[in-house]
Amino acid sequence: MKNQCMESDVKLDASLKGFPLAAEPCAVSELGQRRWNLLDDALAYPVAVLRRPALMHNLAWMQDFVQRKGVALAPHGKTTLSPELFRMQLQAGAWGLTFANVHQLRVGLAAGVQRAIIANQLVTDADLDGLDLLLRQQPQARVWFLVDSLAQLAVLADWCQRRGNPRCWDVLLELGIAGYRTGCRTHEQALALAQAMAASPVVRLGGVECYEGGLGQCDSAHDIDAVSALVRSVQALVQQIDAQNLWGGDEILLSAGGSAVFDLVIPMLKTQVKNRSVQGVLRSGCYVTHDHWNYARYLKLVEAREGLSESLQPALEIWTQVQSVPEPGLAILTAGRRDLSFDQCMPMPVRWAPKAQRAGADMAAAPGGWQVKALSDQHAHMVFDAKGVWPQVGDRVALGISHPCTTFDKWRWMAIIEDDGRISGAISTHF
Incomplete structure (x- = not known):
């Protein structure tokens, strides 16, 4: 069929x-x-x-924003899971798309996505089997997913051994926030994980990821302080990983960006490392349709911080x-x-x-x-x-x-x- x-x-x-x-x-x-x-x-x-007029405005506005900031856009596809909208985002200039799981990735690849981030951990055989199948079907595609623990790294190694599969996964190390979602909680955990990744044949450490959205309270003073602290934490971790030469490739991805306080993570996405190029990737997804209340109130603060007359x-x-x-x-x-x-x-x-x-x-x-x-x-x-x-x-x-x-x-x-x-x-x- x-x-x-x-x-x-x-x-x-x-x-x-x-x-x-x-x-x-x-x-x-x-x-x-x-x-x-x-x-x-x-x-x-x-x-x-x-x-349609608002939709087209939003596509152009966000693409202009990231271009002015010198970063790339990989909007989160889970917002719409619409192939038609994915194509509009790519045609507008998106670097790639972001997904939450392998099922969503399948929809994106079928719509023509060539670069994708799964902003989540993969830990089950079904997901790893599925991703392996998709990558064999579309070898031109490049897909990164998140790793945040030695336990998950062991799961990936076990899958490769049981399947007799020499696959080396492209991954991003996730730095998290205490009390929130996934991600390493301390620099010590994260650095130990990066060292284990560098020594592992089953993963290639391609960069660092975080999610700042949970910190937002729609109060600029609070949001700037909270997100800036996370940005500084990620930057310090990136420098530690770089100092130990633990990266698995020549280009490093640094990724963050929900749909509420995305402007505040730009400094993190532009962190520089030695002897490697850095690609900052913003993942905001809800911008494509925006909304009438929650994101609207956050965007009023973005407008004020950025000196914008419209968004x-x-x-x-x-x-x-x-x-x-x-x-x-x-x-x-x-x-x-x-x-x-x-x-x-x-x-x-x-x-x-x-x-x-x-x-x-x-x-x-x-x-x-x-x-x-x-x-x-x-x-x-x-x-x-x-x-x-x-x-x-x-x-x-x-x-x-x-x-x-x-x-x-x-x-x-x-x-x-x-x-x-x-x-x-x-x-x-x-x-």
Whole structure:
């Protein structure tokens, strides 16, 4: 059976949430030819959409940012797991992509990714077997994954011995933070691990990685101090490894960068070593669609620190319909926990199209005071001021979200729309 990810066009049909049951199936690339408009209720509610002008702005903005900083971009593919968006990111100039596991890597390689970081530890036979298979199928690809313990290094050596496989894995040493996720907790641990890697035939130490996102508190004074301390710690470790000549290649990767305080890790990515070139790799992923709250508030601080007048724009919305106004001050919308993220905050009404509005009219901002207070599996409970503008049954309400990762994984496709509601394309996802 042909790998669907390998195909240039994924088929859209009524088996997919949001695609109209009565419509003829079509390929992703053909959807724009239907001449549908969101305001003509062409799609079934709820429907996830990406606003194309904001999407293209974000792709260009982030690529310009890393180029000005002299580093490379390998955006985290777990945000969207969309081959179409991966290709857009690569076409915009991304150095490679980042993934969380071998399954995600498979989707990326099938989309044309040539350089990839698995920002995670691999410890199971299934993952190592899978990565070995992918690298044999695509020998031109270069893939690094993370190692953070002697125990994991022993697992890799054991796999090579049991499989009779001479594979030498490209790896990055991860320096972690006490109380947070993975990574060596001390320089002593990390240096001992680097020494063991240098002596091992099963790995090639290609650089150092860290993740700073957990340190952010959306307070510039705190975030600068906390992330700068991590940066200095990584820089000191890099210099120690370099002094002992423990690297396994001529080019060293230094990688960090979530989507909240990514500007603060740039000094780490530009650390210099003797007699080797350094490639700094930023891994921010959520920039591609941005959001309406969590990352938006962090980006206001980035703008202030960088002296910017603009930055990223929210591109992802979930369009719903008002299905009931059962009492004054309460409207029930046709989207719930199964359709959008709610792990960081409730979705926010951002646009409103009355039921009589059709293509050609401007989309209005949602009235002030409309607020989603709760979610059921399939419903959003939106409260409003009964003395103000009442939503009517049949009205369309667009919900903005926070944390795009946990909205993308609820959809197998998303429509791409223009600012006037015209549906100009689509993307697929492969979670």
